[in-house]
Amino acid sequence: MPANKKALALASLLMTRGGYSFERSIPKGQMVGLKILRELKVIVPGPMDVRYASCSFCGLYRGPVFRLDGEMHVQCPDCGPYKIDLSEQRNWTLDIEWMIRKLRAALNISAHIAVQKLYEGVWQIGVHKKRVVILAERIELVVANALNLFHGKTPRPDSWVITPRPLGRTFSDPLSGTATWWHLEDRFAIHGNGLRFVGEDGDVIEAVVEPRSAAVHGPFSETFEWVHMPDWSKDPIRLSAAQAAVFGVLWRYRGQPQSAETIMSKANLSSDKLIDVFKLKSANKGDLLYEGPMYAYKTLVVRRRRLGLYSLVLNNLEFDLGNLPKEKHEIFRCI
Numbered sequence: 421m422p423a424n425k426k427a428l429a430l431a432s433l434l435m436t437r438g439g440y441s442f443e444r445s446i447p448k449g450q451m452v453g454l455k456i457l458r459e460l461k462v463i464v465p466g467p468m469d470v471r472y473a474s475c476s477f478c479g480l481y482r483g484p485v486f487r488l489d490g491e492m493h494v495q496c497p498d499c500g501p502y503k504i505d506l507s508e509q510r511n512w513t514l515d516i517e518w519m520i521r522k523l524r525a526a527l528n529i530s531a532h533i534a535v536q537k538l539y540e541g542v543w544q545i546g547v548h549k550k551r552v553v554i555l556a557e558r559i560e561l562v563v564a565n566a567l568n569l570f571h572g573k574t575p576r577p578d579s580w581v582i583t584p585r586p587l588g589r590t591f592s593d594p595l596s597g598t599a600t601w602w603h604l605e606d607r608f609a610i611h612g613n614g615l616r617f618v619g620e621d622g623d624v625i626e627a628v629v630e631p632r633s634a635a636v637h638g639p640f641s642e643t644f645e646w647v648h649m650p651d652w653s654k655d656p657i658r659l660s661a662a663q664a665a666v667f668g669v670l671w672r673y674r675g676q677p678q679s680a681e682t683i684m685s686k687a688n689l690s691s692d693k694l695i696d697v698f699k700l701k702s703a704n705k706g707d708l709l710y711e712g713p714m715y716a717y718k719t720l721v722v723r724r725r726r727l728g729l730y731s732l733v734l735n736n737l738e739f740d741l742g743n744l745p746k747e748k749h750e751i752f753r754c755i
């Protein structure tokens with residue numbers, strides 16, 4: 421691997437780890453990368469306490485440093501005293517401002533577009549080809565906040581999401597087609613004293629394909645995690661896993677009324693009532709993200725109150741409701 425590529429791979433590793441990394445925790449084969457990162461000031465040294473050192477043997481304890489016969493030693497409470505190489509105590513962290521500045525330059529993002537910190541470890545660094553560019557330390561931070569990031573009060577449709585390549589296994593498309601995911605070390609290269617954009621084409625999976633939200637079962641997506649309610653919004657409504665499970669079960673019964681008990685057990689949910697998984701916390705009242713699923717529930721689910729039976733009601737083209745005249749259905753209103 422060329423030295424510059426090793427350097428960017430190491431920068432990505434430090435970014436994923438966050439905080440400070442001891443120099444000795446950096447794989448030996450990556451020391452050449454460390455040298456480049458130091459020279460370019462992509463990384464900055466962390467504070468060093470010369471009175472205490474962390475033990476290189478157990479990695480668990482810190483002990484006092486003392487001089488003996490002109491050499492430095494550390495007294496680990498568990499491993500005992502030993503001669504210490506103080507360079508091992510050096511630690512480094514990625515200068516995220518460097519990374520943001522150079523990524524912006526590589527993507528020709530104009531200086532008047534501000535950088536916005538969205539969450540801890542997640543930044544909006546600008547706009548590329550009219551689509552928002554998001555940088556995150558780890559893809560998990562994006563996934564965890566995806567609803568708000570992409571469909572929140574400031575929707576960011578088809579964003580570019582840049583993160584280091586994940587350390588562990590992950591889904592090939594954790595963003596479900598809502599954004600294009602770029603691995604930092606694949607899409608960019610160290611060039612001169614900055615970064616160069618390698619390009620949009622490459623060996624990386626293009627996440628923007630047929631959106632996962634496309635309506636497949638009536639108004640529902642393939643996995644029932646999205647429902648299209650044009651009266652509510654142009655964009656499909658995102659459902660939680662529990663909400664999707666409820667709709668999935670109702671869909672399979674094709675309009676045939678079922679008891680709450682049957683539906684909830686088929687959906688592998690422990691609540692007694694369907695409404696439990698749609699109920700809004702008072703803090704989320706008025707937030708369209710949370711109100712959306714409730715709207716879908718109220719519109720699509722009917723409850724025959726006396727019998728306590730629930731069914732899905734779609735337009736008659738999709739469902740033959742048989743001998744249940746529509747006026748007998750009472751739209752269940754939530755409390």
Ligand SMILES: [Zn+2]
Nearest residue numbers: 475478496499
């Ligand atoms: Zn020790």
